[in-house]
């Protein structure tokens with residue numbers, strides 16, 4: 001069989017960084033070929049070269065044996081290469097249907113006018129076929145991160161491409177949506193489409209995977225057949241050594257009450273939420289996507305207004321008018337959507353990490369620049385952020401490394417309550433283990449963590465207690481020793497009696 005897509009001897013050098021060195025990979029039609037590697041290994045850069053976002057410093061891309069040399073994404077798409085990039089490219093002001101057909105909208109029979117009715121119908125059909133409930137006429141900004149991701153997926157699936165590339169499509173999806181995605185991937189394979197797939201969730205590779213290429217530090221380490229390999233073998237190739245035991249939960253001692261929430265409600269989002277979070281504990285928040293967990297956190301943080309209920313901080317009734325007040329009260333919030341609410345993308349790494357601490361470390365309005373440099377270096381080291389230095393612009397860091405910067409900034413800010421919303425999304429296995437250890441430290445020093453996560457192993461691994469939400473309501477709180485996958489899922493999904 002011949003490759004339908006081949007990259008040959010690709011290198012890419014950015015000022016000061018060699019992102020790829022001499023990478024050659026062949027992709028077969030009808031195969032699911034995964035690309036894996038630690039944060040900053042060069043996966044997204046390779047995808048951007050294939051799809052014409054970047055030109056390679058050396059090497060070439062071939063499509064069906066002919067040089068492709070796409071100068072821009074439109075050229076690549078016209079030749080049959082459709083891509084979902086790691087960072088969503090949804091146009092917020094457009095509707096779902098407009099997003100799906102952006103650039104090739106269906107026209108009326110005379111070929112002049114946009115056939116809006118047809119466009120909406122086709123978009124709705126594509127979405128329905130994925131088994132998710134999204135209205136094609138809804139404005140994209142009104143969708144959750146997961147729904148936006150499903151729209152991106154619908155977009156590539158409707159393109160009739162020969163090569164479909166997905167860079168971490170599942171990082172914001174729940175089980176149900178992931179299942180729907182894999183149904184689509186199997187259809188693509190049946191239609192002889194080459195699927196190139198990037199993910200840090202290695203178990204996904206075994207669903208319908210054929211082949212995996214492991215990358216490390218910009219180079220190709222090995223190529224394996226999925227049927228002949230294991231998750232363990234893949235991981236040791238990724239990190240270049242045997243992985244030690246993954247995260248181990250250590251015993252925490254519960255301290256005094258930090259945050260108490262009573263009867264918190266926002267109409268249509270969540271209702272009557274009450275819980276207490278203590279110093280020295282990780283309180284996990286589990287639920288299916290759409291259960292209302294993020295909205296509860298946003299309300300506590302002062303980003304939304306509660307219609308009813310009260311919030312007590314250290315036993316005193318509080319009402320944050322805005323996130324600024326919450327930050328001043330030493331609450332940190334790692335949001336689930338880093339591009340929208342977590343980072344100043346065009347600013348330097350060091351400027352981002354000190355942002356919530358500016359007030360504490362400025363004198364007469366001037367930031368202590370020495371401290372800024374020292375603390376930035378310290379956390380780059382602690383979190384193993386891959387970058388050429390603290391002056392790097394955030395936008396040029398790999399996705400997972402951007403996520404590490406968001407974590408760093410709240411750890412630096414001396415928060416004593418940390419709200420983490422899907423904190424390890426897009427972070428590689430090795431870095432995850434390190435991050436869990438940092439959470440552990442934080443709690444041992446008397447901090448309180450509220451951790452929203454849709455990943456079962458993560459919730460079970462890090463939490464001292466697990467609070468489960470279903471459709472905007474609290475459905476139960478379990479202690480660590482009584483919680484297991486089954487009772488958590490039951491609480492998260494059973495219909496109310």
Ligand SMILES: Nc1ncnc2c1ncn2[C@@H]1O[C@H](COP(=O)(O)OP(=O)(O)OP(=O)(O)O)[C@@H](O)[C@H]1O
Nearest residue numbers: 014019039040041042043044045396397398399400
């Ligand atoms: N536009 C750019 N300018 C400078 N350096 C860049 C740019 N884009 C990527 N890099 C660097 O190239 C390297 C590879 O990054 P890339 O985004 O390809 O990693 P990745 O494997 O996709 O990682 P992740 O799993 O975190 O998404 C990183 O060191 C990154 O900082």
Ligand SMILES: [Mg+2]
Nearest residue numbers: 044086398399
């Ligand atoms: Mg990437």
